[in-house]
Amino acid sequence: xxxxxxxxxxxxxxxxxxxxxxxxxxxxxxxxxxxxxxxxxxxxxxxxxxxxxxxxxxxxxxxxxxxxxxxxxxxxxxxxxxxxxxxxxxxxxxxxxxxxxxxxxxxxxxxxxxxxxxxxxxxxxxxxxxxxxxxxxxxxxxxxxxxxxxxxxxxxxxxxxxxxxxxxxxxxxxxxxxxxxxxxxxxxxxxxxxxxxxxxxxxxxxxxxxxxxxxxxxxxxxxxxxxxxxxxxxxxxxxxxxxxxxxxxxxxxxxxxxxxxxxxxxxxxxxxxxxxxxxxxxxxxxxxxxxxxxxxxxxxxxxxxxxxxxxxxxxxxxxxxxxxxxxxxxxxxxxxxxxxxxxxxxxxxxxxxxxxxxxxxxxxxxxxxxxxxxxxxxxxxxxxxxxxxxxxxxxxxxxx
Ligand SMILES: Nc1ncnc2c1ncn2[C@@H]1O[C@H](COP(=O)(O)OP(=O)(O)OP(=O)(O)O)[C@@H](O)[C@H]1O
Ligand code: SF4
Ligand SMILES: [Mg+2]
Numbered sequence: 001x002x003x004x005x006x007x008x009x010x011x012x013x014x015x016x017x018x019x020x021x022x023x024x025x026x027x028x029x030x031x032x033x034x035x036x037x038x039x040x041x042x043x044x045x046x047x048x049x050x051x052x053x054x055x056x057x058x059x060x061x062x063x064x065x066x067x068x069x070x071x072x073x074x075x076x077x078x079x080x081x082x083x084x085x086x087x088x089x090x091x092x093x094x095x096x097x098x099x100x101x102x103x104x105x106x107x108x109x110x111x112x113x114x115x116x117x118x119x120x121x122x123x124x125x126x127x128x129x130x131x132x133x134x135x136x137x138x139x140x141x142x143x144x145x146x147x148x149x150x151x152x153x154x155x156x157x158x159x160x161x162x163x164x165x166x167x168x169x170x171x172x173x174x175x176x177x178x179x180x181x182x183x184x185x186x187x188x189x190x191x192x193x194x195x196x197x198x199x200x201x202x203x204x205x206x207x208x209x210x211x212x213x214x215x216x217x218x219x220x221x222x223x224x225x226x227x228x229x230x231x232x233x234x235x236x237x238x239x240x241x242x243x244x245x246x247x248x249x250x251x252x253x254x255x256x257x258x259x260x261x262x263x264x265x266x267x268x269x270x271x272x273x274x275x276x277x278x279x280x281x282x283x284x285x286x287x288x289x290x291x292x293x294x295x296x297x298x299x300x301x302x303x304x305x306x307x308x309x310x311x312x313x314x315x316x317x318x319x320x321x322x323x324x325x326x327x328x329x330x331x332x333x334x335x336x337x338x339x340x341x342x343x344x345x346x347x348x349x350x351x352x353x354x355x356x357x358x359x360x361x362x363x364x365x366x367x368x369x370x371x372x373x374x375x376x377x378x379x380x381x382x383x384x385x386x387x388x389x390x391x392x393x394x395x396x397x398x399x400x
Contacts, residue, residue, distance in 0.1 A: 034085050041083035045129040052128070054153050062151040066141050072248050072281045073099040073122065078136035078150070080114075080121045083129075087353035091117040091131075093305035099249065099298075101141075104275065104282040106296030106313070108289060108328065112349060114305040115285045119251045122149060122283075123167055124157045140165070142248065163193045166242035170254035172234035176226040182237055183222035186210070186244065193245045209240040212277075213270060232263035239270060246278045253285045268295055289332045293317055298385075301325045304349050304360040306376075311386035321388040323365050359391070367392060 029037070067074055080092035092114045099105045107115050120126050121133050122140070138149035142164045149157070169175050177185060186206040191197060197205070203222075210218035213236040226234055235255065242250060252271065256264040272295060275282055284295055292299055292313070299316040301309040301324065309322040320326050327345040347364035350356055359365070362372050371377075371391040380393045 029086055037087060038085050041085070041088075045083050045132065048132040048134075049129050052154055055155060057153045057156070062148050062153070062156070064137070064139050064146050064148040066139055066146055068098070069141075070100050071098045071139075072101045072141050073283075074137070074139040075118070075122075076137040076139070078118065078121060078138060079134040080117050080126065080131065081134050082127075082131045084353075089352045090305055090355055091352065092121065093355065094136075095302070095305070095307050096136075097298075097300045097307055097310050099281050099283055101248075101281055102275075102279055103297040104272075104284055104295050105298045105300060106292035107283060107285045107300045107302060108287065108292055109302035110287070110328075110345075110349065112352070113302040115302055116253055118302075119167070119253055119283060119285060122249075122251065123161055123165060124149060124152070124154070125161070125167075140249070162189065162247075163245045164247055165249045165251065166245065166247040168235075168238050168242050168250065168252040168255045170257050172231070172238040172258075173226060175238055176234060178226055180225075181222070182210075182224050182226065182229070186222075186237070186241055189241050190244050205244065206240075209244050210237070212243075212274065213237070213240045214266070215240075231259055232267065235259060235263075235267055236270065239267070239274070243274055243278060247280055249281050249283065250275070251283045251285070254287070255284075256291065257286070257288075264291075271295070289328060301328070304355065305352065306360065306389070308361065308390070309386075309388045311382075315383070315386035319382075319386070321382060321386070321393060322361075322390050323367050323392075324361050359389075 075098070076096050078092055078095045079090070082089040082091055095114070095118055097105070107118070109115055117126070117131070120131075122138055126132065133150045136150060140147045140149050140160070142160060147156075147160065149160075152160070176182075183203070183206055186209060187202050190205050190209075191202045194202070194205075207218050207222060210221055215221050215233065215236055221229065221233070221237070226237075229237065235258075250271075255271070256267050259267060268291065271282065282295075284292070286292060296313050299311065299313050300307055301316065301322065303324050309316065309320070309325050316325065317329075320329050324345070331344055345364055350360055350363070356362070357375055359372050359377050362368060365372070369391055371394070374391075377389045377391045377394070379387050379389050381387055382393060
């Protein structure tokens with residue numbers, strides 16, 4: 001009987017107020033409910049924390065073997081959740097993909113689809129105790145040992161992080177300590193992973209790394225503080241720090257988003273060259289399909305915590321299959337193609353606390369068929385490398 005009190009208001013306003021109330025109702029959780037969720041979450045999180053912080057865990061518990069020895073990382077059905085007071089956020093909800101040795105894998109998808117959470121899970125840098133790897137495997141070939149990172153305890157993980165796997169973040173200023181000189185910060189990283197190095201050897205390695213990333217005045221920069229450098233120089237320092245231990249995997253999360261286009265191109269060139277030099281693999285996370293096209297050998301397209309399509313760069317750019325990937329391609333500006341307005345995919349990503357049990361893209365998809373009302377679409381192999389989760393490519397379903 002809400003409309004009785006609004007009798008003299010305009011119909012448009014009434015609809016607006018009713019809609020607001022409906023949204024508020026949908027997101028509303030009573031204090032009692034919130035307390036119940038918090039209590040349940042605490043119990044679950046404590047269990048995970050206990051397992052993660054165990055000491056002297058026998059190696060057999062986290063030692064595994066690679067499915068394919070040509071891969072450096074194999075992620076299998078990874079589930080990473082955040083146990084928040086409003087419910088469980090399924091940030092990564094069954095993600096599987098491989099990173100082959102010496103190759104670059106680009107991960108794309110719109111904001112909030114779980115790209116960073118996937119990479120933080122590989123590094124075991126999730127915001128704990130809230131964020132936890134709930135199930136799945138992350139097999140990592142460290143050379144002499146294959147780890148299942150999802151089961152590796154904290155004390156052992158310190159040997160891998162920053163040493164065998166390094167990470168380059170979007171904003172270098174937040175990763176560099178503003179009160180220490182560049183040289184000291186690089187020295188610390190190198191000394192930590194090379195305890196047998198003398199002081200002179202550490203400094204020589206630092207200078208060599210600064211030169212390797214294209215810093216001409218390496219001895220001058222060695223004595224500078226981060227604020228004295230430009231954004232591009234700081235990102236070079238971060239890359240030097242990440243590569244100083246010759247990692248087998250470099251995770252670059254939006255490494256050039258904070259830089260202007262010319263510096264962007266230089267940094268990407270640098271990453272590509274250094275990757276060849278130390279023969280490591282790169283997991284490159286970006287919104288920018290242009291960067292992916294230029295850098296990646298393989299592409300993984302994520303949507304709402306799942307991989308909706310993956311394949312070689314050629315598969316994805318020449319033959320995009322999932323309606324979401326096609327939408328992403330359409331929303332990319334192209335030189336020499338005049339458009340009045342860039343395409344944007346209508347609608348929003350579903351609420352991560354209450355994911356639907358059908359295709360997560362269905363409410364935004366303009367190519368729905370009858371089968372899309374069913375459960376989440378299975379993976380369909382279009383060729384040896386190209387995989388898509390969409391009913392349009394399931395012969396049997398598409399004919400219905
Ligand atoms: N600390 C956290 N607590 C609760 N939820 C989180 C937390 N960190 C991430 N999430 C949720 O996990 C989901 C995936 O986030 P993620 O940061 O991986 O997105 P992304 O794909 O990297 O986006 P972007 O392109 O904006 O960086 C989002 O829904 C986000 O709200
Ligand atoms: S499964 Fe159906 S709803 Fe989902 S992307 Fe494919 S066509 Fe669209
Ligand atoms: Mg991110």
